[in-house]
Amino acid sequence: MYDLIIRPRKINKMKVSLVILIFVLIILIIMTSIKVVTMYKVSKGVNEYNLWVNKINEEQAIKEEQEKNRFLPLNEEEINSINSIYKHQDNKRVFLTFDDGPSKTVTPYILDLLKQENVKATFFVLGTKVEANPDLVKREYEEGHFIGNHGYSHKYRDIYSSTQAVLDEYNKANNIIATALGIPNYNSLVFRFPGGSSGGPYHDLKQEAKQTLKENGIASLDWNALTNDAIGSPTKEKIMETFYNTVQDKTSIVLLMHDASDKILTYECLPEMIKYFKDNGYEFKTMYDVIGRE
Numbered sequence: 001m002y003d004l005i006i007r008p009r010k011i012n013k014m015k016v017s018l019v020i021l022i023f024v025l026i027i028l029i030i031m032t033s034i035k036v037v038t039m040y041k042v043s044k045g046v047n048e049y050n051l052w053v054n055k056i057n058e059e060q061a062i063k064e065e066q067e068k069n070r071f072l073p074l075n076e077e078e079i080n081s082i083n084s085i086y087k088h089q090d091n092k093r094v095f096l097t098f099d100d101g102p103s104k105t106v107t108p109y110i111l112d113l114l115k116q117e118n119v120k121a122t123f124f125v126l127g128t129k130v131e132a133n134p135d136l137v138k139r140e141y142e143e144g145h146f147i148g149n150h151g152y153s154h155k156y157r158d159i160y161s162s163t164q165a166v167l168d169e170y171n172k173a174n175n176i177i178a179t180a181l182g183i184p185n186y187n188s189l190v191f192r193f194p195g196g197s198s199g200g201p202y203h204d205l206k207q208e209a210k211q212t213l214k215e216n217g218i219a220s221l222d223w224n225a226l227t228n229d230a231i232g233s234p235t236k237e238k239i240m241e242t243f244y245n246t247v248q249d250k251t252s253i254v255l256l257m258h259d260a261s262d263k264i265l266t267y268e269c270l271p272e273m274i275k276y277f278k279d280n281g282y283e284f285k286t287m288y289d290v291i292g293r294e
Contacts, residue, residue: 090251098266102133127169
């Protein structure tokens with residue numbers, strides 16, 4: 001009986017080579033596919049990033065252009081809008097205006113209240129007070145209030161010595177406001193004459209100064225309602241009595257108040273005034289709304 005002899009099968013080298021080749025090809029295809037997908041994702045990501053950057057740059061450019069245009073001198077139509085601010089309106093509106101600030105003892109409380117009530121106002125600031133309290137005028141601006149110009153000194157003899165002196169007061173205060181806000185091209189656009197734009201011993205000069213301001217793209221604004229919070233020794237009762245007497249039967253109200261350092265009574269009366277306007281359907285507006293600049 002013969003022993004069973006098992007002979008090893010011959011390996012087909014060609015088949016092995018073919019299998020290896022196919023395996024390598026599969027690996028290469030997989031790696032290439034991964035690379036292509038990765039490159040696509042990277043390319044897509046880069047494109048999306050570039051689109052995002054372009055969008056941000058475009059929005060920034062638009063914002064800068066709007067900011068630049070916001071402070072251009074007023075045109076005749078915009079000045080006329082300010083001049084006709086007291087005319088009857090179908091939708092009742094009120095402009096809360098504060099003169100002679102900002103002050104550390106009163107202005108912060110007024111700003112807190114306005115923020116709480118979601119009300120915007122117009123502050124006619126003094127250059128001297130802005131120098132002393134730059135942070136407060138910056139807060140006013142950043143919280144959406146309009147920063148108007150009340151001159152630098154509030155000294156009638158200096159301000160009303162000539163029409164050029166009025167313009168100089170405006171420009172000096174304006175430069176100080178711009179520095180406080182960190183906006184070099186800031187232009188307050190609207191001037192409130194200390195003591196009002198008419199009457200008194202300087203009446204004629206004020207009328208000439210109005211024209212000078214207009215020629216420089218600057219409007220002026222007085223008021224048609226007040227509180228007498230800066231006259232004599234007012235009490236809350238007297239302030240509110242004057243308030244109610246002067247706001248009656250008006251559909252477009254420019255209310256004169258003050259936020260100087262000794263005008264805490266104005267702040268204490270303000271909640272009742274705001275409630276009156278809200279209860280009677282008034283909308284709170286600022287000079288931005290009148291001239292049509294956001």
